[in-house]
Amino acid sequence: MKRTALKIGYIGTNFHGFQRQPDLRTVEEELIYHLRKLNYIDDLKKSRFRIAGRTDAGVHSLGNVISFQSEKEVQVNEINNSLPDDIQILAKAPVRFGFKPRYAEMRQYRYILFRQDLDLEKLDEVAEIFKGTHNFTNFTKRFQKTTTRTIADIKITEGNLNDYHKKEFPNLHDTISPIFIDIYGESFLWNMVRKMVRVFVDVAIGKMSLEMVEELLNPGENDPRVNIKVLDPDYLILMDIIYDGIKFVYDDYACERFKRNLVDSLDNLQRKYAIRESMIKSLEDLRK
Structure with a gap:
């Protein structure tokens, strides 16, 4: 059984924070659901599932960290294919059995x-x-x-x-x-x-x-x-969490995929901006 740490990127806009909450969408809940779905973990206690930090609702991340142990070799892009676009695994690192992501350098x-x-x-x-x-x-x-x-x-x-x-x-x-x-x-x-x-x-x-x-x-x-x-x-x-003696390996495909998701969200914002700008100008013209 191997223990692995994963570095998580997410757009916090549509999450009610990181920590699990009843009947609310959170980053932690999404991660646990998909890790269970893919048979990486089952019982949270046995898998020693741990998190580095609990970001508030709306806060974004390029470097939050979770860790767990599993019999299955962790495949970053298998997990990302299951996860929604606004949360993705960016990097992984093998860690010792007693590793606790909360205690960072x-x-x-x-x-x-x-x-x-x-x-x-x-x-x-x-x-x-x-x-x-x-x-x-x-x-x-x-x-x-x-x-x-x-x-x-x-x-x-x-x-x-x-x-x-x-x-x-x-x-x-x-x-x-x-x-x-x-x-x-x-x-x-x-x-x-x-x-x-x-x-x-x-x-x-x-x-x-x-x-x-x-x-x-x-x-x-x-x-x-x-x-x-x-x-x-x-x-x-x-932005990042750093640990003494642990080097995360970033997955190029995963990072490019998350980057594309961010660009796509910018495109949606541009459309919303154009609509609002048009309405503002039209209001000004109507008052002339």
Whole structure:
């Protein structure tokens, strides 16, 4: 019996998060259903089915990880042929019997902002404050045993999606260039990344000072928790999860297949954009 880890890509839009929930479509439920259907697993306890993280409803992934043991040799594309298009296996790796995907060396989350009113220098300054080990009790909804976490790095870059749009969809007008906020750490609290990015935005638009960020990360023992409103999950991607000594092998066909699915979804969005743009222009013409 072999134990295998799989790296999962999914478009979170039509999922109610990763974790199984009664009568709701989730990533975990889809994976378990199809792994059972293909006779990779039967009893979850016996197969030691484990997951790396529970992303919220609407959050996307290129690197979430599951692991299980099976008598059957794992065939990535056999599983993908059974899975729906918005969830696919991208890579696999053999792992030891005691491997637990929850305990990773590093996780990378990316939040994408589409705003023109952000002071990029302020974003960099906030990033420097967040780096290192802090008490993130103000950056989660749940009370947990420990809220101390370490941010290994934060990278802020200006993206440019316009070239791709112009190539694939020549009728689409220029869009706002996105800002990528990539956050690296061993582990994160529930809602932590989206609350962090809310603070990035508030500082970058002048709504919050850098001193206030310092205070949020160093609350007093008796200080009440601060309610930081989370940003939308739709713009958050779990980019990757890295483990010491484990090298995932990406399946070229699986990656190209998932890429085509993403391109097809862009085509649908382009059509929706064109319809709405036409209606907006028609409304303007009708009022003349």
